[in-house]
Structures are given as structure tokens and as C-alpha cells.
Amino acid sequence: VTNLILCGGSGTRLWPLSRPEMPKQFYPLFSGRSLFEMTVDRNKDLADHFYVASNLLQMGLATEQMAKCGVADFGSLVEPVGRNTAPAIALACLALVAAGKAEELVLVTPSDHLMTKPADYERAVKRAGELAAQGYLVTFGINPTSPDTGFGYIEAKGENLVSFREKPDLATAKAYLESGRYFWNSGMFVFRAGVFLAELQKHSPEVYRACRAATTVTHEAMMAIPSISIDYAVMEKTTLGKVVACDPGWSDLGSFDALYEDTEPRKDGNRVLSSLPPVFVEARNNLVVGSGRQIALIDVEGLIVVDTADALLITKRGSTQKVKHVVSLLKPVL
Amino acid sequence: VTNLILCGGSGTRLWPLSRPEMPKQFYPLFSGRSLFEMTVDRNKDLADHFYVASNLLQMGLATEQMAKCGVADFGSLVEPVGRNTAPAIALACLALVAAGKAEELVLVTPSDHLMTKPADYERAVKRAGELAAQGYLVTFGINPTSPDTGFGYIEAKGENLVSFREKPDLATAKAYLESGRYFWNSGMFVFRAGVFLAELQKHSPEVYRACRAATTVTHEAMMAIPSISIDYAVMEKTTLGKVVACDPGWSDLGSFDALYEDTEPRKDGNRVLSSLPPVFVEARNNLVVGSGRQIALIDVEGLIVVDTADALLITKRGSTQKVKHVVSLLKPVL
Numbered sequence: 001v002t003n004l005i006l007c008g009g010s011g012t013r014l015w016p017l018s019r020p021e022m023p024k025q026f027y028p029l030f031s032g033r034s035l036f037e038m039t040v041d042r043n044k045d046l047a048d049h050f051y052v053a054s055n056l057l058q059m060g061l062a063t064e065q066m067a068k069c070g071v072a073d074f075g076s077l078v079e080p081v082g083r084n085t086a087p088a089i090a091l092a093c094l095a096l097v098a099a100g101k102a103e104e105l106v107l108v109t110p111s112d113h114l115m116t117k118p119a120d121y122e123r124a125v126k127r128a129g130e131l132a133a134q135g136y137l138v139t140f141g142i143n144p145t146s147p148d149t150g151f152g153y154i155e156a157k158g159e160n161l162v163s164f165r166e167k168p169d170l171a172t173a174k175a176y177l178e179s180g181r182y183f184w185n186s187g188m189f190v191f192r193a194g195v196f197l198a199e200l201q202k203h204s205p206e207v208y209r210a211c212r213a214a215t216t217v218t219h220e221a222m223m224a225i226p227s228i229s230i231d232y233a234v235m236e237k238t239t240l241g242k243v244v245a246c247d248p249g250w251s252d253l254g255s256f257d258a259l260y261e262d263t264e265p266r267k268d269g270n271r272v273l274s275s276l277p278p279v280f281v282e283a284r285n286n287l288v289v290g291s292g293r294q295i296a297l298i299d300v301e302g303l304i305v306v307d308t309a310d311a312l313l314i315t316k317r318g319s320t321q322k323v324k325h326v327v328s329l330l331k332p333v334l
Numbered sequence: 335v336t337n338l339i340l341c342g343g344s345g346t347r348l349w350p351l352s353r354p355e356m357p358k359q360f361y362p363l364f365s366g367r368s369l370f371e372m373t374v375d376r377n378k379d380l381a382d383h384f385y386v387a388s389n390l391l392q393m394g395l396a397t398e399q400m401a402k403c404g405v406a407d408f409g410s411l412v413e414p415v416g417r418n419t420a421p422a423i424a425l426a427c428l429a430l431v432a433a434g435k436a437e438e439l440v441l442v443t444p445s446d447h448l449m450t451k452p453a454d455y456e457r458a459v460k461r462a463g464e465l466a467a468q469g470y471l472v473t474f475g476i477n478p479t480s481p482d483t484g485f486g487y488i489e490a491k492g493e494n495l496v497s498f499r500e501k502p503d504l505a506t507a508k509a510y511l512e513s514g515r516y517f518w519n520s521g522m523f524v525f526r527a528g529v530f531l532a533e534l535q536k537h538s539p540e541v542y543r544a545c546r547a548a549t550t551v552t553h554e555a556m557m558a559i560p561s562i563s564i565d566y567a568v569m570e571k572t573t574l575g576k577v578v579a580c581d582p583g584w585s586d587l588g589s590f591d592a593l594y595e596d597t598e599p600r601k602d603g604n605r606v607l608s609s610l611p612p613v614f615v616e617a618r619n620n621l622v623v624g625s626g627r628q629i630a631l632i633d634v635e636g637l638i639v640v641d642t643a644d645a646l647l648i649t650k651r652g653s654t655q656k657v658k659h660v661v662s663l664l665k666p667v668l
Contacts, residue, residue, distance in 0.1 A: 282656070319632050330628065
């Protein structure tokens with residue numbers, strides 16, 4: 001098994017944690033560990049090799065943090081420009097095939113997800129591996145806990161993949177949740193390298209051809225590859241799709257409100273991600289993400305405070321989608 | 335005229351701006367200037383000499399900031415231990431008398447007050463100087479703008495000092511305000527050095543004797559001096575008291591709520607004391623005291639945010655008197 005870790009762009013929804021030069025997945029957020037490191041740790045016993053697809057800057061951070069996790073050797077695809085998930089996965093699979101590993105099971109995972117129930121994750125990956133070994137393309141369906149309109153959904157019938165659904169409106173999401181047949185699309189997959197490439201060739205031949213043509217991954221060769229997700233290029237069209245439902249305590253940490261939900265409350269309802277505990281004086285139900293400075297909160301409730309070395313965000317809970325406005329206002333100076 | 339600047343203890347009410355090693359009066363809060371520097375600037379044209387009474391640590395900061403204000407030479411009294419205002423003033427006056435300057439007019443000022451109306455301050459100091467030259471002990475009565483229970487009051491009849499009053503309860507403070515005969519006690523004075531010492535000898539002979547005995551200001555000699563304020567030791571007892579009423583836009587910055595009131599609002603109601611302007615996204619009526627990091631506020635109202643190099647305070651407006659609880663909770667680690 002090879003764990004292909006995709007390190008994508010640098011989201012702005014978690015500013016000031018996430019920056020172009022230091023995306024959220026590399027930030028030492030959880031007892032000094034980053035989401036990237038937690039991803040490596042989580043998959044270390046499930047995979048024999050690692051392969052990282054990323055840009056040059058993030059590859060530097062990935063190499064450092066791989067070393068911290070005790071992984072000295074890993075394959076890498078440095079993308080001069082991102083072309084979404086299908087090309088990144090295809091280029092990695094092509095490299096495996098070229099190395100005589102067409103049968104290799106590839107576990108594709110993002111680098112920026114949180115899982116609080118590792119046992120169920122392990123179970124699901126093992127089951128997905130069994131199905132992938134039989135020639136299927138396996139995706140993971142996260143049991144939805146709310147009618148979230150921020151995720152794509154996967155429709156399943158047993159372990160069979162029925163369809164992929166775009167982000168729904170609230171009414172549709174509620175119907176999905178009630179039906180019990182829909183799962184959140186986590187962006188994780190398992191398949192044999194050769195099987196994936198064959199399906200890509202079949203369903204998106206132009207993507208396959210352009211990836212084959214990129215024998216050296218130059219900017220020009222990458223730009224010739226259509227920018228397309230694995231969902232559109234393969235998973236929505238394949239007849240070999242399977243779904244493993246799971247409940248791994250998953251979060252994509254898409255906002256600070258999500259981070260709030262994914263952080264255990266203390267007795268006073270405050271939630272803390274910091275090496276130095278804040279002082280709370282009659283302050284309740286706040287999330288404090290700290291960088292080691294002494295922080296004190298007095299008589300405030302429902303705030304999210306994110307303190308980094310060079311920037312500070314204070315927002316009301318429930319308003320964290322407005323973080324992108326801050327980033328757009330700051331862009332000229334950042 | 336000698337301006338005697340008293341640099342007292344290090345208040346905890348403005349943590350994290352005010353620290354034992356960096357009291358609030360030395361913090362570059364107002365367009366990069368500290369209250370100490372503003373005090374020196376304010377008095378530079380009114381006084382011929384400066385004299386600073388302080389502890390060793392603050393004397394270092396005072397010397398640095400005096401130089402920034404273009405004052406190379408000033409007298410100094412380094413107190414090994416603070417004994418309140420009467421001994422500090424007495425020791426400074428004794429030094430002046432020893433230098434043959436018994437007639438010197440001494441303008442006693444704190445170092446941590448803000449004055450937004452310098453013209454009225456100048457007028458009041460000049461009038462106080464005239465009265466002091468006639469042998470009076472002159473204090474400044476700040477026209478009260480509210481029935482504040484946090485200040486001592488001075489009762490006056492015209493320019494005559496009638497009595498000093500301790501911090502009143504609210505009903506008493508309201509009666510004071512209505513009567514028009516009561517003023518806030520600002521802790522500023524003007525008198526001749528020799529006149530002050532004569533009145534101290536008359537009304538608090540034991541303080542006078544102990545100060546005289548402290549020919550070198552050792553810890554032991556200081557501890558032998560009663561710890562007593564000029565109000566108790568002299569001003570409440572003297573028959574030579576005068577009051578100059580004034581309205582110099584005065585604030586003692588006793589809390590962050592006071593600092594909020596003393597800072598001009600922007601159009602959105604936010605108030606900012608920072609070299610780097612914060613980003614406000616639907617945030618109103620907050621005070622942000624910054625240290626140069628990028629700060630962003632989203633959807634919050636009525637907060638006071640104080641950001642320093644190594645600590646961050648976030649408090650609701652109106653709750654800033656609880657800052658002392660933070661300090662007491664932090665004491666073991668600070």
C-alpha cells in the first residue's frame with residue numbers, strides 16, 4: 001500500500017493560521033502536531049510507502065514534518081502548478097506503474113483532515129483495501145451528522161457507489177440525511193494504480209493522454225493537462241465504484257467554527273488549542289488558538305481568538321466564514 | 335521652576351500594557367509616545383529643570399525617554415523603596431534647599447496622566463505659579479465631568495482650599511458634582527521648596543525629621559520614613575492651601591475603560607491605538623491597543639483588545655476592573 005498525500009492549495013478560511021507560506025495543514029495546532037503529521041502518523045501502520053503530491057514550497061514543509069514523524073524516504077511529485085486532484089493522482093500512479101507497481105494499492109488522502117476516531121478509520125481503510133484488491137475504485141463515505149451544505153455527498157446502496165452529488169441546498173441536504181443513503185464525500189480513495197489509470201483512460205482520455213505526455217513535470221506540461229477533480233474525471237463515471245461507510249470523527253476543518261466543534265470543551269465551556277493555557281475570568285464558550293503568548297479573556301462569550309506570531313483574529317462564533325473578507329482586505333499588504 | 339515628576343509603582347489595572355518591568359507610563363501608546371514623554375513635553379516650556387523621583391528600574395526608562403524628549407540633564411531621586419508621595423517630594427525639596435534653591439517653585443506632577451487640552455493646563459500652571467510665589471501650597475482641582483467614585487475630591491471656595499475628601503460613595507459624589515464646589519484631586523501641586531518643607535515640619539514633624547535624617551537614601555533610611563501621601567501629611571492640614579480649578583482634558587488612565595473614553599472614535603465607532611491599523615469586518619465600538627501585529631475583528635462589539643509583544647487581553651467594555659484578577663491569577667508565572 002502507498003499512501004498518496006495530496007497537499008493542495010492554501011486555504012484562506014483559516015487566516016491567520018493558514019498562509020500562502022504556511023498552509024493550515026503544517027501548523028502545529030494539536031499539542032504541537034500539525035494535521036500533516038497527524039495524517040502521516042495515522043497512515044504509518046496502514047501503508048508501506050508514502051508519496052506526496054504538492055508544490056515546491058509545501059514539499060519543503062512536508063519533508064521537514066515527514067522527518068519529524070520518522071519517515072526518511074518518500075516519493076514526491078512537485079507540481080509547478082496545481083491542476084486539481086485527477087492529474088496529481090494520475091501522475092503519481094504513472095510513476096508507480098513505471099516502477100513496476102501497477103498492482104500497488106494507493107490510499108489517496110488529503111493532508112488537512114482531522115480524525116478523532118482512529119479505530120474506525122483503520123477498519124474502513126482495511127475494508128477499502130479488500131475491495132480495491134478486487135479491482136474496485138473505493139471511496140469513503142462519512143456518516144453525516146448534520147445536513148451540511150458545505151460538502152459534496154455520495155449516494156450508496158450497500159457498498160455500491162450510486163452517484164456523486166454536488167453541494168446541496170439545505171432542503172436537499174435534509175432529505176439526504178433522512179434517507180440514510182447519503183454520505184459526506186471525504187476526498188479519500190483506495191484503488192490499484194493500474195486500475196485507476198485504466199478507468200481514467202476510459203472516462204477522461206484527454207486527461208490521461210496529457211498526464212502520459214508529462215514525462216518531465218514542467219510548468220508547460222502541467223498547463224497542458226486539464227484541471228479536473230477525480231470525482232468528475234473518474235468517480236462519477238466509473239462502474240467500478242464502491243463506498244465504505246465510516247465514522248472516523250472526521251472534520252475537514254473548513255472554518256474556525258468547525259475547529260471549535262472539533263475541540264473538546266473544558267469545564268467552563270472554553271476550548272483551547274495552545275501550549276500556554278489562557279486565563280479566563282468569567283469567560284465562557286470561547287475557542288482560543290494560541291501561539292505561546294499569555295492570553296487573558298474577561299467577561300466574553302462565544303468568541304474565537306486565533307493568535308499567531310504576526311497576526312491576531314478575533315471573531316464571533318458563527319461568523320468565521322467572513323474570515324475571507326479579512327484576507328481580501330489584507331491582500332494588498334500581505 | 336522645577337518639574338518634579340513622580341514615577342510611582344506599577345499599576346496592574348492596565349495589564350498587559352503595564353508590567354513591573356515596563357509600567358504603563360513608559361509604554362509608547364499614543365502615536366509612539368509614552369505618557370512619561372508627553373508629561374515631559376507638556377512641562378518643558380513651563381519648567382526650567384526636571385527632577386525625577388522613582389525606583390531604579392523606572393529611572394533607567396525615564397533616562398532613556400528624557401533623552402528622546404531632548405532633555406539631557408535632570409535631577410533624580412532613586413528610591414530603594416517607595417514611601418508614598420510626601421517623602422519623595424520632601425527628599426527632592428531637601429536636595430533643592432541644599433543646592434541653595436529654597437525659593438525654587440516646584441511643580442509636582444505624576445508621570446502617567448493624559449491631558450488633551452494643553453492650553454488650559456498651561457493657564458492653570460501659570461496661575462498656580464503666581465500663588466505659589468506668594469507662599470501658598472497650590473493644588474489643581476479638575477472640573478469633574480461625572481460623579482466618579484474612583485477619585486478623591488477637593489473642596490474649594492474660590493481659590494481657597496477648604497478640605498480634601500476621600501473617594502466618596504455615589505450619592506456623595508453626585509452631591510459634590512451638583513454643588514460646583516468640589517473638584518477631582520489630580521495629585522499635582524505647585525509650591526516653593528522651602529515653603530513645602532516648613533509646612534511638612536509643622537504638620538508632620540516625624541516625616542520631616544526622618545527625611546532630613548536620610549542623608550544617603552538607603553533602603554534602611556527610607557524604611558525609617560513613614561509611608562504617607564502629601565494629602566495626609568500636609569495638604570489636609572495646611573492653612574496655606576490654594577486650589578486652581580482647571581479643565582485640561584485630564585485622565586489618569588486608571589483602566590482600559592478610561593482609555594476607551596479618552597481615545598477618539600473612528601467613523602465605525604472603533605477606537606485604535608496602534609501603529610498598524612486593524613481590519614474591522616462588521617465590528618463596532620471596540621478599542622484596539624496594538625503592538626504592530628496585524629489584527630482583525632469580525633462581528634464583535636464593545637470589546638477591548640490589548641495586544642502586546644508577549645501577552646494579549648480581550649475583555650468586554652465595562653469589565654476592565656477585573657484585569658486585576660488576571661494579574662493575580664498570573665502572578666505565580668509572571
